[in-house]
Amino acid sequence: MSTLNSTQTTLIKDLISFDTTSIHSNLTLITHVANQLDDLGAKITLNHNKGKTKANLLATIGPADTAGGIILSGHTDTVPVTGQDWRTNPYEVTEENGKIFARGSVDMKGFCGLALAQFIETAKTQSRLLHKPLSLLLTYDEEVGCFGAKNLIHQYGAVLPKPELVLIGEPTSLKANIAHKGIRCFNVHVKGHGCHSSNPDAGISAIEHSHQFIGLLYQLREEFRQSGVSDTRFSPSFSTINVATVNGGSAINVVPDECVFSFETRTIPGDTGDYLVHKMKRCFEQAISATGAKLKVNLDEYVTTFPFAGDEHHSGSQFLISLLDDKEVVVAPFCTEASAFQENGWNTIVCGPGSIEQAHQPNEFITIQQLERGANLIERVTQRCLTAG
Ligand SMILES: [Zn+2]
Numbered sequence: 001m002s003t004l005n006s007t008q009t010t011l012i013k014d015l016i017s018f019d020t021t022s023i024h025s026n027l028t029l030i031t032h033v034a035n036q037l038d039d040l041g042a043k044i045t046l047n048h049n050k051g052k053t054k055a056n057l058l059a060t061i062g063p064a065d066t067a068g069g070i071i072l073s074g075h076t077d078t079v080p081v082t083g084q085d086w087r088t089n090p091y092e093v094t095e096e097n098g099k100i101f102a103r104g105s106v107d108m109k110g111f112c113g114l115a116l117a118q119f120i121e122t123a124k125t126q127s128r129l130l131h132k133p134l135s136l137l138l139t140y141d142e143e144v145g146c147f148g149a150k151n152l153i154h155q156y157g158a159v160l161p162k163p164e165l166v167l168i169g170e171p172t173s174l175k176a177n178i179a180h181k182g183i184r185c186f187n188v189h190v191k192g193h194g195c196h197s198s199n200p201d202a203g204i205s206a207i208e209h210s211h212q213f214i215g216l217l218y219q220l221r222e223e224f225r226q227s228g229v230s231d232t233r234f235s236p237s238f239s240t241i242n243v244a245t246v247n248g249g250s251a252i253n254v255v256p257d258e259c260v261f262s263f264e265t266r267t268i269p270g271d272t273g274d275y276l277v278h279k280m281k282r283c284f285e286q287a288i289s290a291t292g293a294k295l296k297v298n299l300d301e302y303v304t305t306f307p308f309a310g311d312e313h314h315s316g317s318q319f320l321i322s323l324l325d326d327k328e329v330v331v332a333p334f335c336t337e338a339s340a341f342q343e344n345g346w347n348t349i350v351c352g353p354g355s356i357e358q359a360h361q362p363n364e365f366i367t368i369q370q371l372e373r374g375a376n377l378i379e380r381v382t383q384r385c386l387t388a389g
Contacts, residue, residue: 003372007120011036012113012371013093015076016102022077022144025053029076033057033116033138040123047152054140056148058156061123062130062385067161069133070316070385071346072119072378073168074112075142075149075337078104084362099365106354106366111169111374112138114353118378122385132385135163142337145185145303149337157344165316166341167381169352171359171366172332174373176321177350180332181234182267182307182339184277187260188213191296194250194257203255204295207248209287210259213297216283217241217263220276229271233331239267241276269309277301308332308339314347323380324351325373332356351377 004012018029034044034057043064047056062069081090081103088094090103100110119136139148170177190210195203221241228238241263248259267273277299284297311317312329321327332350341348353374354366 004368004375005117008114008117008371008375011116012100012110015109015113015116016093016104017091019091020076020078020104021080022141023080026076026140027053027055030055030057030138036116036120037123040120041127042119042123045156047155049140049147049151054148056140056152057138058135058152059119060133060135061119061127062133064133065161066132068164069135069161070381071135071137071163071166072115072381073137073139073166073337073341074108074115074352075139076109076112077140077143078107078109079143079360081362086362088363090364095368098369099367100371101363101365103364105364106171107356107359107364108170108352110354110366110371111171111352114371114375114378115169118375118382122382126386130385131388132164133161134382134385137166139337146305146335146337146340149340153340153344162345163316164347164384165320165381166338166346166348167320168336168338168341168348168350169374169378170332170334170336170350171354171356172330172351173355174324174351174353174370174377175326176312176317176324176329177332178310178312178317178329179233179269180308180335180338180350181239181269182271182273183264183303183305183335184267184273184301185262185264185303187262187300187302189298189300190248190259190261191298192255192257192259193294195255197253197255200255203257204291205255206259207256209295209297210246210248210261212287213280213283214243214246214261214263216279217243220279229268231268231270234268235333237268239265239271239273241265264303267307269307272306305335306339306343308336308342308348308350310338310342310348316347317349319384320349320351320381323377353377
């Protein structure tokens with residue numbers, strides 16, 4: 001990592017060395033970062049999950065109670081390497097042909113390391129010159145539902161001063177991403193009544209009812225395509241539905257008493273997904289009542305991330321865009337923590353080094369050139385906190 005400085009290089013390597021796959025704790029990484037910030041005069045808040053196995057870290061320098069600051073935000077968790085064909089150790093940085101290979105290199109420990117390095121540098125050399133707070137936010141569980149960011153907003157969203165800009169450094173090849181779709185994921189557990197298949201009328205088929213519910217999902221999918229909320233910045237321009245898994249039944253001669261299926265919807269800004277949920281619940285109620293309440297249906301929503309609709313005309317957004325080589329504002333084809341922040345009134349942009357195409361892949365990499373450009377952007381963004389007004 002030749003032209004990055006040694007702090008940047010070391011911190012990126014350090015962060016990558018922790019296996020923070022979402023199923024694991026991130027606390028050793030968080031403790032390591034907190035130790036780096038010791039004696040720098042930063043205000044540090046650790047915000048744990050319920051089981052105290054994971055934490056968000058929010059570190060702030062400058063006038064912490066003042067609005068209008070900058071938050072550099074990244075997630076600490078990574079996707080698994082299981083079943084992927086890696087040429088190198090995924091938890092060790094390997095540099096080759098102007099790229100560094102490692103799990104999390106592009107998504108998104110590269111950015112987190114650079115942000116941490118800049119935060120330390122500013123704390124050491126310019127802390128007293130800060131007119132507005134500069135914060136570093138490292139979150140947990142982004143990859144599995146943005147639970148860390150949601151917990152932070154739940155606990156602190158109302159009390160923390162509003163920043164002018166939250167910069168989420170997800171890999172966007174350093175383009176400003178101002179919106180993305182939301183995602184809501186559901187499991188549906190349908191419990192009927194089993195019996196011998198020779199007399200099906202004596203039972204209640206869980207599969208038959210699931211078939212009816214899934215049929216409605218496909219009907220809604222077409223409705224969204226034909227006449228739903230449309231936003232042509234996205235491809236496809238409408239909210240989508242995917243029925244992902246179906247499991248049910250036990251034997252060929254038994255009317256199935258159980259069926260479980262899962263589905264997700266990816267919603268366009270302006271569509272919360274509530275319409276779909278309402279329609280499904282109505283359908284369940286009708287089916288339950290038609291069986292004299294013998295049918296049981298349980299709808300479990302396990303991921304709720306609303307669409308992100310940022311404001312490219314906000315002063316913080318305009319400032320960020322002014323720093324970019326490529327000033328085209330785009331929408332992201334993936335979900336981030338941005339909607340959790342934006343909904344809390346924190347102006348947010350998703351923009352970071354590296355390409356999303358390398359994320360989640362075996363032999364994930366980021367180019368050193370993108371890291372250098374990312375470091376430069378982060379440095380210029382933080383300078384915003386040095387200006388009064
Ligand atoms: Zn990510």
